[in-house]
Amino acid sequence: MDSIVVTGGGALSGEIPIAGAKNACLALMPATLLSEDPLTLTNAPRLSDIKTMTTLLQSLGAEATGLQDGQVLAMSSHDLTSTRADYDIVRKMRASNLVLGPLIARFGHAEVSLPGGCAIGARPMDLHIHGLEKLGAEIELRDGYLHAKAPGGLKGAEIALEFASVGATENIVMAATLAKGTTVLTNAAREPEIVDLVKCLRAMGAQIDGEGTSRIEIQGVDRLHGATHQVVADRIELGTYMLAPAIAGGEVECLGGKMSLVEAFVERLEAAGIGVEETERGLKVSRGEGRVSAVDVTTEPFPGFPTDLQAQIMAMLCTAEGTSTLNETIFENRFMHAPELTRMGANIDVQGGTATVTGVEKLRGAPVMATDLRASVSLILAGLAAEGETVVSRVYHLDRGYEHVVRKLQGVGARIERVKA
Numbered sequence: 001m002d003s004i005v006v007t008g009g010g011a012l013s014g015e016i017p018i019a020g021a022k023n024a025c026l027a028l029m030p031a032t033l034l035s036e037d038p039l040t041l042t043n044a045p046r047l048s049d050i051k052t053m054t055t056l057l058q059s060l061g062a063e064a065t066g067l068q069d070g071q072v073l074a075m076s077s078h079d080l081t082s083t084r085a086d087y088d089i090v091r092k093m094r095a096s097n098l099v100l101g102p103l104i105a106r107f108g109h110a111e112v113s114l115p116g117g118c119a120i121g122a123r124p125m126d127l128h129i130h131g132l133e134k135l136g137a138e139i140e141l142r143d144g145y146l147h148a149k150a151p152g153g154l155k156g157a158e159i160a161l162e163f164a165s166v167g168a169t170e171n172i173v174m175a176a177t178l179a180k181g182t183t184v185l186t187n188a189a190r191e192p193e194i195v196d197l198v199k200c201l202r203a204m205g206a207q208i209d210g211e212g213t214s215r216i217e218i219q220g221v222d223r224l225h226g227a228t229h230q231v232v233a234d235r236i237e238l239g240t241y242m243l244a245p246a247i248a249g250g251e252v253e254c255l256g257g258k259m260s261l262v263e264a265f266v267e268r269l270e271a272a273g274i275g276v277e278e279t280e281r282g283l284k285v286s287r288g289e290g291r292v293s294a295v296d297v298t299t300e301p302f303p304g305f306p307t308d309l310q311a312q313i314m315a316m317l318c319t320a321e322g323t324s325t326l327n328e329t330i331f332e333n334r335f336m337h338a339p340e341l342t343r344m345g346a347n348i349d350v351q352g353g354t355a356t357v358t359g360v361e362k363l364r365g366a367p368v369m370a371t372d373l374r375a376s377v378s379l380i381l382a383g384l385a386a387e388g389e390t391v392v393s394r395v396y397h398l399d400r401g402y403e404h405v406v407r408k409l410q411g412v413g414a415r416i417e418r419v420k421a
């Protein structure tokens with residue numbers, strides 16, 4: 001298995017281009033199932049999760065070219081041959097469950113494996129199921145699969161989500177585009193990836209209002225047509241690379257970044273003493289001399305601080321002046337990076353959903369293990385400023401969500417390389 005070796009020390013300087021959003025793309029790709037016509041996505045990121053979704057769509061009989069140069073993903077669901085999402089693919093990636101809503105909406109039935117356990121928490125699908133049932137689907141769990149049918153077709157309904165789940169919002173919105181009548185979804189998730197999905201669905205002929213607010217109204221239509229859509233910038237990749245100079249020092253401009261995608265995160269960075277400026281080309285981040293200040297962080301649904309940046313900001317707070325408290329409210333088991341950071345000399349105490357980080361002057365390089373996507377990149381970030389060499393193993397997690405991470409960090413002067421097994 002490959003590993004990544006980071007040698008700490010040395011300020012960063014230069015530019016990092018931000019890719020299209022993985023999580024937006026993973027919701028946009030299943031939207032192809034809603035129409036017979038081709039759907040083309042531009043600015044798609046080159047990631048293994050995108051390949052997994054491509055494989056899933058292909059297993060249903062969709063044509064999906066895979067990523068070509070220019071980050072274009074061309075898909076067509078003209079001749080689907082199956083409505084069954086197999087365990088072998090779904091277990092690799094939870095977002096596979098986003099084919100459920102589109103398949104029931106277009107074909108009136110679907111069989112989708114339950115994703116199963118996940119390293120960062122239980123992540124059930126009850127909210128997806130409840131919403132789709134409100135639209136008239138009958139869903140039964142048998143042999144580890146959700147067997148869904150809607151013989152009379154889906155019908156618009158009022159659905160109130162108990163929690164603003166991103167995936168449930170996406171599944172319900174996609175299903176409702178082809179339901180008869182009006183669907184009103186309240187307590188909907190407001191993430192930029194949902195706004196991006198709605199933009200694409202609208203380009204396909206869907207009638208939707210209210211994306212980006214907690215009330216989304218969908219007027220069902222008979223059919224959707226083809227479209228070409230540009231995937232929004234990845235706000236999590238953006239936040240991750242903004243933390244690189246915030247941790248290692250120096251000044252880096254993240255090209256394609258927008259303040260509106262990361263406001264709550266930027267507010268915490270600035271409170272810690274990091275400079276952030278919106279430029280014509282993106283967001284420029286700079287760190288002066290001396291240590292950053294401790295800040296408290298609570299993860300929340302958008303527009304709050306994203307859970308997907310919690311591990312990375314913890315890497316910065318490990319060397320802050322003072323004590324920071326991090327409250328994780330979205331996932332119950334998302335501090336697996338803490339023991340690894342501790343191996344690098346960090347002082348972290350985890351009690352349930354709260355981590356207390358008492359800043360130390362310096363971290364020291366160590367062999368560490370990646371446990372999930374965001375945890376693994378937090379170890380790389382920590383390594384950028386640590387004394388000596390940090391060797392991160394199990395980097396396949398990184399390939400799921402960061403394209404060219406080594407090349408991008410090398411481009412701003414980081415001493416980092418991937419070592420083939």
Ligand code: UD1
Binds near residue numbers: 126
């Ligand atoms: C998406 C993102 C993920 C991010 C998360 C929260 C994708 C592909 N992934 O995941 O990177 O960390 O949003 O911002 O977009 N829940 C239930 N029942 C359900 C659904 C969810 O209890 O039916 C719970 C989950 O266990 C979790 C919380 O709700 O504790 C948030 O989950 P959700 O917003 O659905 O996240 P995902 O869509 O899985």
